[in-house]
Amino acid sequence: xxxxxxxxxxxxAANAKGKIxxxxxxxxxxxxxxxxxPSANSRLRLVVEQAKKASMPKDxxxxxxxxxxxxxxxxxxxxxxxxxxxxPHRVPVIVECLSDNVNRTKSSMNVxxxxxxxxxxxxxxxxxxxxxxxxxxxxxxxxxxxxxIEAGAQDFEAADEEGTxxxxxxxTDLDAVCKALxxxxxxxxxxxxxxxxxxxxTLSGDVEREEVEAFLEAIDGDDDVQNVYVGLAG
Numbered sequence: 001x002x003x004x005x006x007x008x009x010x011x012x013a014a015n016a017k018g019k020i021x022x023x024x025x026x027x028x029x030x031x032x033x034x035x036x037x038p039s040a041n042s043r044l045r046l047v048v049e050q051a052k053k054a055s056m057p058k059d060x061x062x063x064x065x066x067x068x069x070x071x072x073x074x075x076x077x078x079x080x081x082x083x084x085x086x087x088p089h090r091v092p093v094i095v096e097c098l099s100d101n102v103n104r105t106k107s108s109m110n111v112x113x114x115x116x117x118x119x120x121x122x123x124x125x126x127x128x129x130x131x132x133x134x135x136x137x138x139x140x141x142x143x144x145x146x147x148x149i150e151a152g153a154q155d156f157e158a159a160d161e162e163g164t165x166x167x168x169x170x171x172t173d174l175d176a177v178c179k180a181l182x183x184x185x186x187x188x189x190x191x192x193x194x195x196x197x198x199x200x201x202t203l204s205g206d207v208e209r210e211e212v213e214a215f216l217e218a219i220d221g222d223d224d225v226q227n228v229y230v231g232l233a234g
Contacts, residue, residue: 023226024051025064026098030078032068042175046191053189081224083109085119088211089203092124092231094195097224105224112219115211127231128195132174134167134181135190142185151180164189168196197231209234 028051031044038045044065051061066072081097093116099105109118131154138144144165148156155168165186169177171193178191203209212232220228 020054021051021056021060022223023098024054024056025060026078026226028061028064029068030080030098032065033070036065036069036071046175046178049188050190050192081105082121082125083113083118084121084124085113086117086124087215087230087232088116089201089208091116091201091203091212092127092197093216093219094125094128094229095219095225096194096227096229097222098226099224105222108222108224112222115215115218124231125195127198128229129198130171130193131196132169132171132177133192133194133196134169134174134178134188135164136167136181136186136188137163138165139185139187147181147184147186150184151177151186153177192227194227195229197229200231200233202233 024047027047028044031041031047034043035041036044038048048061048065063072078098078100079102081099081102083095083097085093085095087093095109097105097109134153138147138159144156144158147153148167151167152173153167153169157166157168159165167177167181167186174191174193178188181188203212212230216228216230219225
C-alpha cells in the first residue's frame with residue numbers, strides 16, 4: 001500500500017476539507033516552534049507549501065504559524081506521539097499523533113487497537129525505514145528514473161492512477177530533493193518525513209484486506225491521528 005495508508009473514502013466525507021486543514025494546522029504549529037519565517041525554517045516551509053496547495057485560507061495558515069511560534073496567547077502545546085502495533089492478520093502499523101492531551105490519546109489508541117494489537121516502542125518500527133517522502137506530478141516528457149537520480153532521491157514509485165509519483169529520500173535530504181525536482185519536470189504536491197515498510201505483508205483474500213481496511217479507517221478517524229503507516233503490499 002505504499003509508504004502511507006490513505007483512506008479510500010476520505011475524499012467523500014463532507015468534513016474532509018476541514019479535517020485536512022486541522023491536520024495541516026497542527027503540523028504548521030509544531031514546525032513553527034523552530035521559527036515563524038518559512039524562508040529560514042525548511043520544515044515550516046514544506047508544510048506551508050502543502051497547506052497552500054490544499055487551499056488552506058491565509059488567515060488560518062498565518063494564525064497556525066503565530067500560535068506555534070508563541071506569538072499568540074492561548075496556543076495549545078502539541079506533543080508528537082508514535083504508537084506501534086498490528087492490524088488484524090499481523091499487519092504492522094505505525095500511527096503518528098499530535099495531541100494536547102496525552103492521556104486522551106493513549107486511551108483512544110488502546111480502544112482502537114482492540115481488533116489488532118498495540119505493541120511496545122520498537123515492536124514494529126525495526127521493520128520500517130524513516131525516510132523523506134515526496135509526492136509529485138510530472139510534466140509531459142519527464143523521466144521519473146532520471147528525475148530521481150538527478151534530484152538525489154534514494155528510490156521512487158511510479159505514478160498511481162491519479163498521476164502522482166512518490167520519491168523516497170534520506171531523512172536529511174528531503175528539502176534538497178524538493179528543490180531539485182522542479183528542474184526535472186516534476187511539481188511537488190506534498191513532502192514529509194515518515195515510515196516506509198521494509199517487508200510488506202501480502203494478504204491472501206479480500207475478506208482479510210477488508211478487515212484491515214476497516215481497522216485503518218477507524219484509526220485514521222481519530223482527531224489526534226496525523227498519519228498512519230502500514231506494512232501491507234498491494
